[in-house]
Amino acid sequence: MIIHPERIVVAGVSGSGKTTLAARISALTGVAHTEIDALFHGPDWTPRPEFVDDVRALVAEDSWVTEWQYDSARPILAQQADLLVWLDLPFWWTTFPRLFRRAVRRRLRREVLWNGNVEPPLRTVFTERLHVLRWAVVTRAKYMESVPALETTHPDLAVVRLRSQREVDRWLARLRQTPSAPQ
Known part of the structure; x- marks a missing residue:
């Protein structure tokens, strides 16, 4: 294992805790965390046209930690990463309940996410193919x-x-x- 990873991606299904773990890794290592969802989502949940360019700029940095998401970003991230941490937690017992609680909390509180977006109404899980709960089940x-x-x-x-x-x-x-890497 790499003693001092400096380019880290965290993989896992939606709700597995990728962003939380990436933030914890960042706090422990001093490596800056960039939340990839913030790079991807524009207003009204539309993909930002600059997304791939932003990912390329991110991986050009000496050190970073982010989530291993989005088909257009995964190869770029993998090519430059030192370490991939795969969250392969039990889906129905751990991940799905976490994701469900998060979706409900975000919706009830109308939490503003990336670029002004908010979680859609929970009923849309039945009508929206890309609803996060539905997406997690399909892609698990x-x-x-x-x-x-x-x-x-x-x-x-x-x-x-x-x-x-x-x-x-x-x-x-x-x-x-693990002792910190020399600066």
Whole structure:
């Protein structure tokens, strides 16, 4: 494993805790976290035309941590990353309940997300193909293929697979104990 990773992506299905973990990694390592959703979503949930250029600018930096999302960004991120942390948590027992609670909380509080967007009404889970709850169910097995394929195509990329919250906590504790990289 890389002792001092400086370019880190966090993979996992929607609701697995990618952004939370990326922020925790950032706090422990001092590596800046860029939330990839903020780069992707424009007003009214439209993709920002500058997204891929913004991702390229991000990976040109010496160090960064972000989430491994969006088909147009994944190859760019993987090419430059030192470490991929894969959150492969139990979907129905851990991830989906977290995602559901988050969607309800965001909707009830009308939390403003990226570029002025708010969570759509919960009823739209039945009508909107891309509703986050529906998306998570449909794409939950995607990483079972994409991460092992990435390990084959990018053999120098270190991959850490975490299968429970306990494993996440233990991994973070080890990261916390690792001496900081020289500045």
